[in-house]
Amino acid sequence: MLYETFEKIYALERAGKKIIKLNVGEPDWKPPKSAVKAACLGMKTGAGIYGSSAGESPLREELARLHGCKKENVVITPGSKFGIYSLLKILLRNGDAALSFSPNWTAYGLMCNSLGANLKLIETRQEEGWKANLAGLEAAIDANTKIILLNSPGNPTSVALLPKEEEELISIAKSKGIAVLADDAYRDLCFDARKERQFDGHTLIAGTFSKTFGMTGWRIGYAIAPEEMIVKMAEMHRITITNVPVFLQSAALSALLQKEKIARRARRLCKKRAKLAFGMLGSKLQCVKPNAGFYMFPRLPEGTETGKFLDSLLEKGVAIAPGGAFGNYKNHVRISLCREEEALKEAFEKINSAL
Amino acid sequence: MLYETFEKIYALERAGKKIIKLNVGEPDWKPPKSAVKAACLGMKTGAGIYGSSAGESPLREELARLHGCKKENVVITPGSKFGIYSLLKILLRNGDAALSFSPNWTAYGLMCNSLGANLKLIETRQEEGWKANLAGLEAAIDANTKIILLNSPGNPTSVALLPKEEEELISIAKSKGIAVLADDAYRDLCFDARKERQFDGHTLIAGTFSKTFGMTGWRIGYAIAPEEMIVKMAEMHRITITNVPVFLQSAALSALLQKEKIARRARRLCKKRAKLAFGMLGSKLQCVKPNAGFYMFPRLPEGTETGKFLDSLLEKGVAIAPGGAFGNYKNHVRISLCREEEALKEAFEKINSAL
Numbered sequence: 001m002l003y004e005t006f007e008k009i010y011a012l013e014r015a016g017k018k019i020i021k022l023n024v025g026e027p028d029w030k031p032p033k034s035a036v037k038a039a040c041l042g043m044k045t046g047a048g049i050y051g052s053s054a055g056e057s058p059l060r061e062e063l064a065r066l067h068g069c070k071k072e073n074v075v076i077t078p079g080s081k082f083g084i085y086s087l088l089k090i091l092l093r094n095g096d097a098a099l100s101f102s103p104n105w106t107a108y109g110l111m112c113n114s115l116g117a118n119l120k121l122i123e124t125r126q127e128e129g130w131k132a133n134l135a136g137l138e139a140a141i142d143a144n145t146k147i148i149l150l151n152s153p154g155n156p157t158s159v160a161l162l163p164k165e166e167e168e169l170i171s172i173a174k175s176k177g178i179a180v181l182a183d184d185a186y187r188d189l190c191f192d193a194r195k196e197r198q199f200d201g202h203t204l205i206a207g208t209f210s211k212t213f214g215m216t217g218w219r220i221g222y223a224i225a226p227e228e229m230i231v232k233m234a235e236m237h238r239i240t241i242t243n244v245p246v247f248l249q250s251a252a253l254s255a256l257l258q259k260e261k262i263a264r265r266a267r268r269l270c271k272k273r274a275k276l277a278f279g280m281l282g283s284k285l286q287c288v289k290p291n292a293g294f295y296m297f298p299r300l301p302e303g304t305e306t307g308k309f310l311d312s313l314l315e316k317g318v319a320i321a322p323g324g325a326f327g328n329y330k331n332h333v334r335i336s337l338c339r340e341e342e343a344l345k346e347a348f349e350k351i352n353s354a355l
Numbered sequence: 356m357l358y359e360t361f362e363k364i365y366a367l368e369r370a371g372k373k374i375i376k377l378n379v380g381e382p383d384w385k386p387p388k389s390a391v392k393a394a395c396l397g398m399k400t401g402a403g404i405y406g407s408s409a410g411e412s413p414l415r416e417e418l419a420r421l422h423g424c425k426k427e428n429v430v431i432t433p434g435s436k437f438g439i440y441s442l443l444k445i446l447l448r449n450g451d452a453a454l455s456f457s458p459n460w461t462a463y464g465l466m467c468n469s470l471g472a473n474l475k476l477i478e479t480r481q482e483e484g485w486k487a488n489l490a491g492l493e494a495a496i497d498a499n500t501k502i503i504l505l506n507s508p509g510n511p512t513s514v515a516l517l518p519k520e521e522e523e524l525i526s527i528a529k530s531k532g533i534a535v536l537a538d539d540a541y542r543d544l545c546f547d548a549r550k551e552r553q554f555d556g557h558t559l560i561a562g563t564f565s566k567t568f569g570m571t572g573w574r575i576g577y578a579i580a581p582e583e584m585i586v587k588m589a590e591m592h593r594i595t596i597t598n599v600p601v602f603l604q605s606a607a608l609s610a611l612l613q614k615e616k617i618a619r620r621a622r623r624l625c626k627k628r629a630k631l632a633f634g635m636l637g638s639k640l641q642c643v644k645p646n647a648g649f650y651m652f653p654r655l656p657e658g659t660e661t662g663k664f665l666d667s668l669l670e671k672g673v674a675i676a677p678g679g680a681f682g683n684y685k686n687h688v689r690i691s692l693c694r695e696e697e698a699l700k701e702a703f704e705k706i707n708s709a710l
Contacts, residue, residue, distance in 0.1 A: 044391055049381055107594055241574060247572075
């Protein structure tokens with residue numbers, strides 16, 4: 001569904017049309033200069049040779065320090081997506097199930113299907129502020145359930161669970177002997193500035209350099225898990241990607257060393273944009289005020305046909321994503337607030353006029 | 356088995372010992388300067404954003420030109436290994452089998468196992484110059500056989516099939532309705548300078564920038580296949596790696612545009628080193644003269660225990676790989692000729708003295 005939008009955009013752009021693309025979850029801030037420098041230096045000085053399948057020690061050690069674990073609990077992956085896939089491949093057998101709240105990131109279901117497993121979705125509701133449906137989650141657990149995918153703050157809602165809700169979820173999972181995978185892609189962007197998730201020996205963590213550091217296309221992330229799973233993930237690397245380029249790991253390390261400053265700046269920008277968006281769109285569109293990240297997931301006014309609305313908006317030069325791509329939410333749309341203020345204002349005006 | 360060697364090497368190196376590492380299949384020539392430049396420029400100018408899962412058009416188009424096919428038959432992968440894995444995942448179901456000549460690259464078997472399939476090996480013999488055993492191959496085909504993996508020139512023998520043997524193999528596969536995957540990692544390094552493999556609509560091709568261009572750790576390769584498979588491979592990317600970094604694709608394109616010159620130089624160097632190795636080791640070690648690439652796969656003299664020999668050689672400061680890692684060839688060793696002439700001579704002398 002998302003990819004069809006891409007094709008329409010490409011066609012319009014080829015025809016010379018200018019499109020404000022708020023359909024992709026891609027920050028507009030640049031990667032740290034020191035990261036670019038570290039990567040170039042690495043490429044020039046021989047860091048383009050084979051490296052460890054688990055990742056280079058300095059980067060693993062720094063991540064271990066951040067997450068309160070050992071280097072042996074850390075593996076460097078080509079994007080956190082690969083880490084999630086790899087963990088699901090380890091945990092899920094044919095017919096097994098993963099659970100996730102919905103609306104949810106498209107890739108989870110595709111991954112589970114590809115592994116012969118099912119993704120069971122527990123719907124949450126805009127009327128309840130996308131609050132975690134913990135009772136629904138617990139009720140959905142059965143003998144086939146092997147893992148709960150926790151994406152908080154979530155794509156597409158940009159709403160983060162409260163810490164005590166997370167705790168409760170983890171405790172439910174533990175009591176039922178089920179793994180939890182925290183997909184923390186957007187955690188640094190919680191407006192209330194959460195602490196780094198500490199590895200508790202149970203909750204698996206998927207982290208990425210994509211969002212916080214504006215390094216989406218660099219394809220570098222990591223996973224934190226019990227050592228025996230990390231060993232399996234490194235084995236998976238040996239038969240697929242071999243290793244993440246060492247010079248990209250140098251870049252990631254350089255970025256990581258400035259994380260506090262970079263994350264603070266990104267968070268501030270996201271908060272400002274969310275306020276602007278809510279202010280300009282909130283009266284015409286029903287929406288939960290985001291408390292993190294850079295998405296809005298409003299519902300279109302009753303009677304609006306989403307597909308037609310997106311097409312007419314695209315004609316006006318603004319691309320946003322259909323809610324149906326994120327679950328059973330076809331009357332919603334996802335707006336990525338990943339452009340400078342002026343472009344956002346222009347886009348919001350066009351959205352309002354198209355409504 | 357190979358990874359145990361790595362661990363021993365690391366331990367010795369940490370203890371300050373200098374090791375001539377002829378155990379890894381990693382060229383010692385540097386990536387083209389223009390490739391480094393293109394990658395750095397890309398990183399600096401915004402090519403670090405998400406890209407097409409199938410790969411960037413300019414690179415796909417150039418590869419299509421080389422291999423006589425359409426852009427739609429080309430997908431860019433993070434190393435050819437990922438492409439091979441991805442194609443096997445598409446073609447093999449539980450209980451299916453892939454065929455390959457042995458001695459063979461370690462990863463094939465691991466990939467098949469990970470996919471619930473089997474790798475059936477057809478042994479070839481040093482006494483016959485590692486000649487393709489086509490009769491054995493044909494006899495091994497049964498209802499479960501879905502694909503033949505053709506690695507020519509092969510790792511670890513560095514012996515290439517004759518073009519007419521390849522033709523015969525492909526014709527056997529076609530007549531039985533079985534796919535062929537040509538793993539052409541070393542094809543550019545055939546001493547008789549083969550032409551680029553042209554896509555015939557049937558034989559799948561896995562290509563890489565690792566060996567010819569000295570870009571092993573950059574993790575960039577490609578696959579050529581019918582369009583419907585390329586579409587599936589791009590889908591696989593969407594749930595795993597998303598895309599190969601666009602700036603690395605710019606680097607690869609820049610390398611590719613100088614391929615003729617770079618491949619010629621690499622070939623010449625490999626040929627010279629193979630001659631040196633055969634000259635210095637050929638009298639003490641039974642070996643087929645390589646006609647490509649940078650490996651030698653000699654048999655140790657009768658009565659030599661491979662493990663002990665490798666350990667004693669490591670003590671002398673030379674690492675090579677055990678033959679058992681490449682199939683039922685425990686009396687063989689693989690020597691990678693990937694160092695400058697002086698280091699190779701020193702290593703060969705140590706090998707001779709250890710025998």
